[in-house]
Amino acid sequence: MEIQENYSLQPYNTFGIDAMARYFVALNSTEQMAEFLRLSNYQKLEKFILGGGSNILLTKNFEGVVLKNNIKGIHVVHEDDDVYHVRAGAGENWHQLVMHCIDHGYAGIENLSLIPGNVGASPMQNIGAYGVEIKDVFVALEALNMHTGEVETFHRCDCEFGYRESVFKRQLKGQYIITSVTLQLHKTPQFNTSYGAIEQELENMGVTELSIRNISQAVINIRSSKLPDPNKIGNSGSFFKNPVVDANLFKKVQAAFPDVAAYPAGEGKMKIAAGWLIEQAGWKGKTFNNYGVHKKQALVLVNYGGAAGKDIFQLSSDIRQSVAEKFGVTLEREVNIL
Numbered sequence: 617m618e619i620q621e622n623y624s625l626q627p628y629n630t631f632g633i634d635a636m637a638r639y640f641v642a643l644n645s646t647e648q649m650a651e652f653l654r655l656s657n658y659q660k661l662e663k664f665i666l667g668g669g670s671n672i673l674l675t676k677n678f679e680g681v682v683l684k685n686n687i688k689g690i691h692v693v694h695e696d697d698d699v700y701h702v703r704a705g706a707g708e709n710w711h712q713l714v715m716h717c718i719d720h721g722y723a724g725i726e727n728l729s730l731i732p733g734n735v736g737a738s739p740m741q742n743i744g745a746y747g748v749e750i751k752d753v754f755v756a757l758e759a760l761n762m763h764t765g766e767v768e769t770f771h772r773c774d775c776e777f778g779y780r781e782s783v784f785k786r787q788l789k790g791q792y793i794i795t796s797v798t799l800q801l802h803k804t805p806q807f808n809t810s811y812g813a814i815e816q817e818l819e820n821m822g823v824t825e826l827s828i829r830n831i832s833q834a835v836i837n838i839r840s841s842k843l844p845d846p847n848k849i850g851n852s853g854s855f856f857k858n859p860v861v862d863a864n865l866f867k868k869v870q871a872a873f874p875d876v877a878a879y880p881a882g883e884g885k886m887k888i889a890a891g892w893l894i895e896q897a898g899w900k901g902k903t904f905n906n907y908g909v910h911k912k913q914a915l916v917l918v919n920y921g922g923a924a925g926k927d928i929f930q931l932s933s934d935i936r937q938s939v940a941e942k943f944g945v946t947l948e949r950e951v952n953i954l
């Protein structure tokens with residue numbers, strides 16, 4: 617393994633922010649990771665596990681060690697009449713995993729096409745889109761305990777999945793390196809077109825017979841039309857979560873703004889579209905020098921080239937403040953700030 621010093625993270629974050637890591641090491645196997653963690657020179661330093669870099673905003677240089685998780689491999693580890701269990705290395709690109717599954721007829725993650733990032737991060741924030749979340753197909757993950765150096769298995773009930781949440785973002789934050797994820801995928805697809813935009817797009821595409829490939833293509837078309845391609849414009853997808861508010865607060869917002877975009881979120885709660893709140897607060901498309909709010913989806917902050925992470929962070933604070941003042945609703949960041 618090669619340990620780099622004062623290493624630019626620009627190619628490793630989809631926001632395209634130029635910040636340095638004091639140390640950087642790419643690790644290709646669980647054994648290599650355990651070996652690195654045993655090296656005494658680096659034990660006291662702060663560590664950051666980097667996957668696809670699609671959910672981070674770098675606001676300064678990182679003074680510790682960045683561990684790039686490069687564990688690869690996609691294998692069927694169990695098969696019966698109905699399902700496949702597919703295990704993927706944490707360093708696999710998520711969308712390539714989705715495409716692999718579609719090519720092989722493994723159904724269940726087609727709605728999650730084109731989500732940026734790597735497999736290892738997918739359960740951490742319970743990625744979701746178009747009516748499906750990874751928790752719906754999740755079987756288990758393996759993770760290296762950074763204190764003991766042992767590999768542990770976490771099943772679905774251990775992960776405490778919620779909307780863009782898991783135990784790995786809360787109690788266990790910074791304690792484990794996810795090394796593989798196993799998903800249960802179906803031989804007979806159970807199509808999920810509940811999200812209106814998918815049905816509309818399938819119609820536009822002239823689809824008469826549903827297939828996992830058609831649904832994937834519909835999702836790809838919708839995402840590409842709204843969300844900026846990180847290879848062209850730096851971004852980290854939705855910068856904020858959609859806030860879940862109680863019925864009283866929702867009634868107040870709705871009384872003042874009858875066309876508020878929102879969905880029931882269980883137990884008298886409502887999930888309000890953060891993109892709608894941010895747009896109504898006047899931020900959609902706003903540009904400041906080389907960064908701003910995306911023109912087509914107000915939930916996405918963008919780096920047009922050369923922006924500083926701290927400026928984008930300040931923009932996100934200004935947006936939070938103005939949404940809180942206008943609607944009394946607090947936005948929570950989805951992106952990890954470093």
Ligand code: EPU
Pocket residue numbers: 744745746747842843852853854855856857858877889890891892893895900912913914915950
């Ligand atoms: N809206 C606006 N203005 C905007 C953006 C959205 O009014 O600028 C309104 C839309 O008109 C719609 C509602 O907000 O009524 C919802 O918009 P959309 O369907 O685009 O979805 P979203 O709630 O903004 C969430 C996820 C996305 C995921 C889509 C589709 C979060 C934080 N974001 O966005 O996930 O792709 O649903 O399922 O939950 C991500 O996490 O990075 C991400 C892109």
